[in-house]
Amino acid sequence: MLQVEDIHASYGAGAVLFGVSLEVKKDEVVCLLGRNGVGKSTILKTIMNLVTPGSGHIRFKGEEITGKRTDKIAKRGLGYVPEDRDIFSTLTVLDNLKMAEVASKKPNREKALEYFPILRTLLDQEGESLSGGEQQMLAIARAVTAGSDLMMLDEPSEGLAPVIREDLKEVLTELAKEMPILLVEQNLQMTLDLANRIYIIVNGGVAFVGTPQEMEESKAVEKYLML
Amino acid sequence: MTDFLILLAGQLMNGFVFGMILALIAMGLSIIFGLMDIINFAHGAYYTLGAYVAISVMGFFDNFWVVLIVVPAVVMVVGFFVESVLLRPLYGKDPVFSLLLSFGVMLGIVQVIRLVWGVAYRPFSPPDALSGSVYLGFLHFSVYRLFVVGMCIGLAILVWLLLKKTSVGMTVRAAVDKRDMVKALGINVSAVFTVVFGVGVGLAGLAGALAAPLLAVYPEMGIQILVESFVVVVIGGMGSFKGSIVAGIIVGEIMALTTLWYPEMSHVAVYVFMAVFLLTRPKGLFGSAI
Numbered sequence: 001m002l003q004v005e006d007i008h009a010s011y012g013a014g015a016v017l018f019g020v021s022l023e024v025k026k027d028e029v030v031c032l033l034g035r036n037g038v039g040k041s042t043i044l045k046t047i048m049n050l051v052t053p054g055s056g057h058i059r060f061k062g063e064e065i066t067g068k069r070t071d072k073i074a075k076r077g078l079g080y081v082p083e084d085r086d087i088f089s090t091l092t093v094l095d096n097l098k099m100a101e102v103a104s105k106k107p108n109r110e111k112a113l114e115y116f117p118i119l120r121t122l123l124d125q126e127g128e129s130l131s132g133g134e135q136q137m138l139a140i141a142r143a144v145t146a147g148s149d150l151m152m153l154d155e156p157s158e159g160l161a162p163v164i165r166e167d168l169k170e171v172l173t174e175l176a177k178e179m180p181i182l183l184v185e186q187n188l189q190m191t192l193d194l195a196n197r198i199y200i201i202v203n204g205g206v207a208f209v210g211t212p213q214e215m216e217e218s219k220a221v222e223k224y225l226m227l
Numbered sequence: 228m229t230d231f232l233i234l235l236a237g238q239l240m241n242g243f244v245f246g247m248i249l250a251l252i253a254m255g256l257s258i259i260f261g262l263m264d265i266i267n268f269a270h271g272a273y274y275t276l277g278a279y280v281a282i283s284v285m286g287f288f289d290n291f292w293v294v295l296i297v298v299p300a301v302v303m304v305v306g307f308f309v310e311s312v313l314l315r316p317l318y319g320k321d322p323v324f325s326l327l328l329s330f331g332v333m334l335g336i337v338q339v340i341r342l343v344w345g346v347a348y349r350p351f352s353p354p355d356a357l358s359g360s361v362y363l364g365f366l367h368f369s370v371y372r373l374f375v376v377g378m379c380i381g382l383a384i385l386v387w388l389l390l391k392k393t394s395v396g397m398t399v400r401a402a403v404d405k406r407d408m409v410k411a412l413g414i415n416v417s418a419v420f421t422v423v424f425g426v427g428v429g430l431a432g433l434a435g436a437l438a439a440p441l442l443a444v445y446p447e448m449g450i451q452i453l454v455e456s457f458v459v460v461v462i463g464g465m466g467s468f469k470g471s472i473v474a475g476i477i478v479g480e481i482m483a484l485t486t487l488w489y490p491e492m493s494h495v496a497v498y499v500f501m502a503v504f505l506l507t508r509p510k511g512l513f514g515s516a517i
Contacts, residue, residue, distance in 0.1 A: 050407050071414055080411045082411075088400070088404050095397055102412065142412070
């Protein structure tokens with residue numbers, strides 16, 4: 001469904017990605033693992049063209065989206081939940097969800113509220129008044145409301161309490177039944193529980209690809225992720 | 228009521244009128260800065276253009292109400308052109324480029340005004356229906372000035388409703404906050420920029436038309452008021468809609484009251500106030516949120 005081929009990207013003069021290739025198939029949860037600063041978030045931003053790729057190809061649902069306008073990429077059904085959640089702080093929870101409906105061809109607010117029923121009680125609250133966990137729920141609910149065909153989430157469990165992290169894992173498990181997911185995650189256990197396939201990113205390139213079982217057998221975690 | 232109190236009340240009301248015109252200009256300046264990070268040096272030129280277009284439209288139709296519709300529309304179209312053709316290629320580049328471009332646009336508009344309408348001061352009388360004065364119980368006050376206050380308050384409410392109660396306004400507020408996230412939700416932010424820029428400069432044009440019967444109309448009339456409008460935006464808080472209105476009134480009153488006691492200091496007093504105010508509240512009255 002999503003193919004990334006040999007993309008290079010940089011922030012100004014500083015190159016970050018060096019020929020990354022990956023694929024997300026239908027009904028698949030793909031996780032990107034790696035230490036801080038290796039380029040995991042940049043991969044998602046480059047797919048969304050929030051960082052312009054220097055070279056390479058990105059295809060979504062068979063169509064070339066490399067370098068297309070971010071709004072056009074999103075309209076094709078690519079949902080994105082950034083690392084810092086990017087909740088609209090001056091808008092209410094309801095308006096944050098409505099923002100996802102503005103350009104959507106198939107908005108699905110009810111589905112989003114089914115995943116996160118607690119948001120129904122917070123609809124009139126402003127984004128900035130929410131806790132970190134609530135903001136994360138809203139960020140994912142907003143992407144679900146947009147009616148995405150594939151969801152990309154950047155470290156959704158970061159900074160969450162263990163109980164909320166477990167709830168989030170359950171929601172992502174349910175979400176994975178509806179759409180493929182490309183997940184950037186630091187939490188190894190969550191990755192092992194959710195992923196069908198794992199890419200380990202090292203210094204802006206792919207160092208390992210395989211199933212969670214293959215990753216454990218190959219000792220890739222010790223090799224690439226341990227300090 | 229003593230003569231002094233009547234004089235003071237009259238001057239306070241004049242300050243309020245000027246403050247509301249400043250607020251109308253600063254509103255657009257502030258929203259454009261808040262959304263697009265552009266310090267629009269040309270904003271005063273759009274105000275001037277509004278005044279001159281008002282003179283021509285009045286000469287052609289002889290109807291002030293037509294002026295109030297045509298002027299913001301014409302200035303808005305100029306704004307759409309400047310944003311979509313000149314400014315858009317500079318997005319994502321060093322902000323100095325857009326700053327310099329807006330300076331160039333200001334010089335360009337002023338030169339076009341000089342060529343089309345000449346360099347001399349141009350008179351512009353208020354319409355008959357709004358001329359004369361009305362007795363407010365303690366002083367006579369110009370009907371036209373009261374009309375300007377009413378118009379400015381009405382426009383401020385209209386812009387506030389547009390920002391707070393419509394999906395366009397919601398999108399603008401979201402884009403001010405998190406521009407990339409708005410794009411990632413499938414919304415064309417460039418189109419939002421064009422609309423906001425057009426509306427912002429349209430408000431400046433309308434302010435020029437409203438101010439034309441009160442202040443002198445000449446090609447450089449926008450330069451002084453641009454500087455005062457920047458002071459309003461800074462005191463109100465960069466990007467704050469509410470701040471523009473409150474600070475506009477404050478600056479208008481400071482100028483009016485200083486004129487009463489020490490006319491030579493009326494412009495300087497505003498800058499002194501801004502400097503002292505920023506020492507105690509560097510973010511301005513209402514921070515940076517719209």
